[in-house]
Amino acid sequence: MNVWTDVKELFFPRLCLVCGKKMLPEEDVACFPCMSALPRTGLLHTQGNEMEKLFWGRFPIERASSLFFYSREGKVARILAGMKYRGRKDVCFKMGEMLAGELLPAGFFEGVDCLIPVPLHPKRLRKRGYNQSEWLAKGIVSQADIPIRTDVLYRVRNNETQTRKSAFERRANAEHLFGLAPCSDELKGCHVMLVDDVMTTGATIEACGEALSAVDGIRISVLTLAWTK
């Protein structure tokens, strides 16, 4: 650490996103105790896991995984809030690196042709300034040599704020939510991986899968940072 970082730390201490305490220089996003206390799914690369099963029969699902369990008041929710509502692109990137760090050795990315971050509606994107899922994907590809495609799938309607809706309402609301760009032809016979920050009912991911299914011979995998079982 140099003098400048010392001074910066004094005026702008880096705080743990979970407990709010000042972090050590070697800590990032959250302090070690908070990071190690995050509830893990342990799914890694297990074929036919419970998350994957949710998509069976809905679209050509290849594999699915998520690192943490999400609950509205839980520790993971604070990290997600930082990623989404506090402009912390750096947190998205770091969590992407972490996802890759754990899933790359497990072979989860083997044979994957590209990552497709779940798109935001252009209005939402303008408001937030970035797509948290795209930054998560950027963190992943910093460790794994896979291209990111943000040009094939687009959001037709803006329905992101639907936390108060029931699972049934969300599903109905998610129908025909995404559209395919003409260049999606290039994905014929490809294995694509949808990337999102969090999956709750799965309705949004399902809507992406439904749209992508129109591409001949496509195989789809799903990776999210967090999941509500």
Ligand SMILES: [Zn+2]
């Ligand atoms: Zn902490």
